[in-house]
Amino acid sequence: MLRREAAEALADAKGDAISLVTMQAGQPWAESGGSEVLNLNVVGCMGAASTWALGIALAQPEKRVIVLDGDGSLLMQLGSLVTIGAQAPARFYHFVFENGTYGTSGNQPMPSQVHDFCGLARSAGYKATFSFEDAAALRQALPEVLATTGPVFIRLAIQPEHTELSGSGTPNTAEQVEKLKAALTM
């Protein structure tokens, strides 16, 4: 599965959910239309997207929150699985793009390919896990996934790709914060 294919399926299923995206998923998410409303692109702080999303999910429990995370980012803050599992927000959907590489810096391999993210998430208290290697299967299952009581962890096996993240083209975090806060609280 290509990252773009997964992003397109998620964008089509997003509905009125709040989305947080990070690193390599940011560009295909924007190109798929997923970032147009109720979105935050978490840049420059690898591993922070999921707990940033957790805070929003606790503040607005009636809203669905989806996170588009990366495997390298998750490994930077692996303890976040425990924190999310402990708080257990019911409408929290944690998608992790897994390709075993650090895409942004040139597809260097991660320290190990021997890990089971779904197993780690279950052990940490996530209520359900899913794993997809095919975009068509993902697309077909998304209504069921997003109706499952969370927190839900979804592994998306994708091919290694590489996109340069331009410093000058990165989103302004302060503007995003104010825009999303206004949308959620006014």
Add this chain to the structure above:
Amino acid sequence: MMLVRRSGPSPAARSVPAERLLAEIQALDVTHVLNVPDTHQKTLLALLAKQEQPKLVTTCTEDEALAMHAGLYVGGQRPMISIQNTGLCACMNAMRGILLEGRVPALLLIGLLHREPDLPSRQSRVLTVRLTEPTLEAWNIPYYLMESEDDLHFLREAYQRSYDERGPVVVLLGAKTA
């Protein structure tokens, strides 16, 4: 911009009663305290654990505490952060990427672990203590020194300042809470 506030010339740090600190926090309508446990705040944390408001949320890392804080703020809540000085060192990238670049108002109550009560922190024999104030100054983060009960009002000032200036403001807790 004045970065540091202290109440007087005395270098001595004395215990602040946890009950009074909690009352100050509750008076600010704080909804959540994001915490990685701190030795100096042990009695405060024990009190917070019994409260419905604010809700005490323990995270695995300080990075997580800062990110959750930003999410709660975006969602309309009034959180604050409680960590110790070693944790400050641990989360400086999150400090930059989330609170500073995101311009997120944030009050951080930070215990000065291993601070010698009768020495100013800059003269401490402990490197982590000695580095705390210069680190905050290098990052242009305002901070207040809470050295006794007389300094409790700094909590409200720091909280208000974080909203006025839209960024992190630190209160350094010089001694263990009583």
